[in-house]
Amino acid sequence: MKYLAEYRDGTMARGIAAQIRRTATRRWVLMEVCGGQTHTIVKQGLDELLGDSVEMIHGPGCPVCVTPLEQIDKALALAARPDVIFTSFGDMLRVPGSECDLLQIRARGGTVRIVYSPLDALALAARNPEREVVFFAVGFETTAPANAMAVWRARELGIRNFSVLVSHVTVPPAMVALLSDPANRVQGFLAAGHVCTVMGWKEYEPIAAGFKVPIVVTGFEPLDILEGIHLAVRQLEEGRHEVENQYARAVTREGTVPARTLVERVFQLVDRKWRGIGEIPASGLALREEFAEFDAERRFRLGAITVEEPVECRAGAVLRGQLKPHQCPAFGTRCTPEHPLGAPMVSSEGACAAYYNYGRFRTAQPAEAP
Amino acid sequence: MTRTAEFVNGLTCPAPAPPTERIQLGHGSGGKLSAALLKDRFLPHLTNPVLRQLGDAAVVPVFTGEIAISTDTFVVNPVEFPGGNIGSLAVHGTLNDVAMMGAVPRFLSAGFVLEEGLEFAVLDRVIGAMAAAALAAGVPLVTGDTKVVERGKADGLYINTTGIGTLDGPCRPAPHRAANGDAVLVSGPIGAHGMAVMAAREGLGFEAEIESDSATLYPLVARLAGRFGGDVHVLRDPTRGGVASALNEIAAASQCGIVLEEDALPIQGSVAAACEMLGLDPLYVAGEGVMLVILPARHAEAAVADMRSHPLGACAACIGRVVADHPGMVVMRTGIGGTRVVDMLPGDQLPRIC
Numbered sequence: 001m002k003y004l005a006e007y008r009d010g011t012m013a014r015g016i017a018a019q020i021r022r023t024a025t026r027r028w029v030l031m032e033v034c035g036g037q038t039h040t041i042v043k044q045g046l047d048e049l050l051g052d053s054v055e056m057i058h059g060p061g062c063p064v065c066v067t068p069l070e071q072i073d074k075a076l077a078l079a080a081r082p083d084v085i086f087t088s089f090g091d092m093l094r095v096p097g098s099e100c101d102l103l104q105i106r107a108r109g110g111t112v113r114i115v116y117s118p119l120d121a122l123a124l125a126a127r128n129p130e131r132e133v134v135f136f137a138v139g140f141e142t143t144a145p146a147n148a149m150a151v152w153r154a155r156e157l158g159i160r161n162f163s164v165l166v167s168h169v170t171v172p173p174a175m176v177a178l179l180s181d182p183a184n185r186v187q188g189f190l191a192a193g194h195v196c197t198v199m200g201w202k203e204y205e206p207i208a209a210g211f212k213v214p215i216v217v218t219g220f221e222p223l224d225i226l227e228g229i230h231l232a233v234r235q236l237e238e239g240r241h242e243v244e245n246q247y248a249r250a251v252t253r254e255g256t257v258p259a260r261t262l263v264e265r266v267f268q269l270v271d272r273k274w275r276g277i278g279e280i281p282a283s284g285l286a287l288r289e290e291f292a293e294f295d296a297e298r299r300f301r302l303g304a305i306t307v308e309e310p311v312e313c314r315a316g317a318v319l320r321g322q323l324k325p326h327q328c329p330a331f332g333t334r335c336t337p338e339h340p341l342g343a344p345m346v347s348s349e350g351a352c353a354a355y356y357n358y359g360r361f362r363t364a365q366p367a368e369a370p
Numbered sequence: 371m372t373r374t375a376e377f378v379n380g381l382t383c384p385a386p387a388p389p390t391e392r393i394q395l396g397h398g399s400g401g402k403l404s405a406a407l408l409k410d411r412f413l414p415h416l417t418n419p420v421l422r423q424l425g426d427a428a429v430v431p432v433f434t435g436e437i438a439i440s441t442d443t444f445v446v447n448p449v450e451f452p453g454g455n456i457g458s459l460a461v462h463g464t465l466n467d468v469a470m471m472g473a474v475p476r477f478l479s480a481g482f483v484l485e486e487g488l489e490f491a492v493l494d495r496v497i498g499a500m501a502a503a504a505l506a507a508g509v510p511l512v513t514g515d516t517k518v519v520e521r522g523k524a525d526g527l528y529i530n531t532t533g534i535g536t537l538d539g540p541c542r543p544a545p546h547r548a549a550n551g552d553a554v555l556v557s558g559p560i561g562a563h564g565m566a567v568m569a570a571r572e573g574l575g576f577e578a579e580i581e582s583d584s585a586t587l588y589p590l591v592a593r594l595a596g597r598f599g600g601d602v603h604v605l606r607d608p609t610r611g612g613v614a615s616a617l618n619e620i621a622a623a624s625q626c627g628i629v630l631e632e633d634a635l636p637i638q639g640s641v642a643a644a645c646e647m648l649g650l651d652p653l654y655v656a657g658e659g660v661m662l663v664i665l666p667a668r669h670a671e672a673a674v675a676d677m678r679s680h681p682l683g684a685c686a687a688c689i690g691r692v693v694a695d696h697p698g699m700v701v702m703r704t705g706i707g708g709t710r711v712v713d714m715l716p717g718d719q720l721p722r723i724c
Contacts, residue, residue: 013706045708090720
C-alpha cells in the first residue's frame with residue numbers, strides 16, 4: 001500500500017533498532033503519549049527489537065480510556081431516551097459505564113448509531129427533524145476540529161435538533177501533570193503526530209525546556225516510531241532536551257492554522273477530569289457560551305454526577321505509566337476484553353487491551369522484571 | 371361506464387388484487403397471491419425437474435455412504451452489494467460449508483422471509499443471482515419455502531439455505547486434524563466480502579470500489595481432494611470473524627499452535643487501505659470466496675500450485691505453519707520481525723476514533 005508499506009519495511013526497522021541499541025549507553029525510559037502508537041508498538045512487537053536499550057511506557061493518549069465515567073454515564077442516559085438518536089465513533093460503544101455500555105442500551109431499545117464523522121451525525125439530524133441527534137464528541141486535539149466544524153455548521157444551517165456531549169481533552173497539560181508527579185520515571189516523550197498535525201509543536205517547547213525532557217513529534221508507523229525513539233535516545237545521550245519533529249511529512253511548527261482557529265472559536269479551555277488520573281487544570285475543551293445551545297448537557301439538563309471507579313481497576317497507574325498492564329493483578333483474569341473492569345481493556349488503543357490481544361503469548365514467557 | 375356498473379365494480383367481492391411491484395402480506399397467505407409469487411418470481415429462475423413437482427417435499431435419489439448437511443441463514447444489509455447479493459451469497463455460503471467437509475455438494479433447499487414492501491425488482495435480481503450461482507455450481511435447488519412478514523419486521527429479505535453433499539472419497543478434513551508440521555495455506559486474498567458490504571452499507575465512498583469475493587469453492591476443493599485425499603487435514607472458509615477466528619478455532623480443536631507470517635498474507639490493496647482508514651484488522655474481516663487449507667508441509671508447494679492454476683486460487687499462498695508450541699494459540703510474526711498473539715475478538719470489530 002503506497003505511503004504505508006514504505007514505513008513498515010522490516011529490514012529498515014531492524015536497521016534503526018540496531019542504531020538505537022548502539023546509541024544507548026544505558027537503559028532509557030520513554031513514553032509514547034498516544035494510544036495509536038501503543039497499538040503499533042504492541043501489535044508489531046517493536047519493543048522486542050529494542051532489547052535493553054529502551055523501556056517504553058504507554059501514556060494516557062487513548063481518548064476512550066481517559067473519558068471520565070461520569071461522561072459515559074451521561075451518554076448512556078441520553079442514549080436511553082426515546083427521543084434521542086445517539087451517535088458515536090465505534091470504539092466508545094463497548095466502554096463500560098457504571099452499569100452497562102452503549103451496546104446494551106441499544107439492545108434494550110435505545111437508538112445508538114456508529115458514525116465515521118460528526119458531520120454524518122449532523123446530516124442524520126437534518127434527515128430526522130423529529131428526533132434529537134446527539135454526537136459524543138470525545139478525543140484529543142485530533143478530533144476537535146471536525147467536532148468544532150459540526151457545531152459551526154449546525155449553527156450556520158440552523159439545525160436545532162443537533163447537539164454534542166463534549167469530553168475533549170488536550171495533551172500538553174497531561175504531560176505537565178505526569179512530569180510534575182514525584183513518581184514520574186519518564187525521561188523523554190514521543191509526542192502524538194496527529195495531535196501535532198493540528199496544533200503544531202510550539203506549546204511543547206516550554207515543557208521540553210522547563211522539565212529538561214526531549215520531546216519528539218512522532219508518526220504512527222513502525223519506522224516512524226523507531227526513528228522517533230532514536231531521535232529521543234540521541235538527545236538523552238547528548239544531554240539535549242529539545243522538541244524535534246520526526247513526522248515532518250505531516251507536521252509543521254504552526255500546525256494546521258484553519259483547524260486550530262476553528263477549534264479556538266468554538267471551544268474554550270476548561271478543567272477536565274481524566275478517567276484514572278483525576279482532574280487536570282485547563283486540560284479540556286468545552287463549548288463556548290455562544291454555542292451553548294448545542295451543548296447536550298445543557299439541552300437535556302444533565303446535572304453533575306459523581307461515580308466511583310471499580311476499586312480493583314488500576315487504570316490510573318497504567319495510564320500514568322507506573323504499572324505495565326500485565327502487572328495489574330486483575331489483568332487477564334478478572335479483567336478481559338469480554339469483561340473489562342476499566343476502559344484501557346476496551347479500546348483498541350487502550351494499553352491493557354493491546355497487551356491482552358497481542359501480547360499474551362509474550363507475557364506468558366518467563367516474566368520480565370517489574 | 372354507468373353509475374351502476376361503477377357501483378357494482380366498486381363492491382366486487384373478493385376485491386381484485388391490484389397489480390403490484392412490491393411484496394404484500396397477501397403474498398404469504400397461501401392463496402392465489404402466494405401461488406403467483408412462486409410461479410412468477412421463483413420458478414422462472416430456479417426450475418429443475420425435482421422442484422417442478424411442487425410437492426410438499428423434494429424427492430431425490432439416495433447415495434450410498436455418508437452425506438454432509440449444512441444450514442445457514444443470511445441476514446445481510448444491504449441485500450445487494452458490489453460483487454453479489456444475498457441470493458448468490460446464500461448459495462455460495464452453504465455450498466462452501468458443505469465443500470469444507472470434503473463433500474461433493476448435491477442439493478440445496480432455500481427458505482425465504484420476505485418483508486412486506488420488498489420491491490419485485492430487487493427480489494428478481496436476488497433470485498436470479500441465486501439461480502446463476504446454483505447453476506454455476508451444478509447444484510439444483512430442490513425445495514423451498516416463502517413467508518411474508520409485516521413491513522419493519524425484516525431487513526428486505528432473509529434467506530436460509532441448507533446444502534446436502536456426499537462424501538465420496540478419502541478426503542475427510544476436520545479442525546481437530548491439524549497436526550504439528552502441517553502448512554497453513556489460503557486460497558486467495560482475505561477480507562474482501564466484509565469490507566465490500568461495510569463500504570456499501572455505510573456509504574463510505576471509497577474511490578476504488580471493493581467487490582465481494584463471494585464464490586463457490588468446490589472446484590478448488592475437488593482439485594485438492596483428488597490429489598491429496600486424506601492428507602487434506604483441514605479446510606475452512608473464513609467467513610464471520612475472518613482468518614483469525616477460523617485459525618483460533620482450529621488451534622483450539624487440534625490443541626496445536628499456529629504461526630502466521632504477516633508478509634505472506636494476500637490482501638487486496640483496496641481492502642487493506644479501507645481497513646487502515648477505519649482502524650480494522652483484515653485478519654478479522656469475512657471472506658466468502660476464500661478458504662484455509664491445512665495439510666502436511668511436504669504438499670504445500672504442490673497444493674499452492676494446484677490452486678493457482680484455477681482463477682479462484684490465483685493468489686493462493688502459504689501463510690503459516692502448525693507447531694507443537696503454544697497449543698491452542700495463534701501467533702503472527704510481524705513484517706518488521708516482532709511477534710504477536712492473534713486472538714479471538716470479544717465481539718464485532720469497532721471502527722476507531724482516530
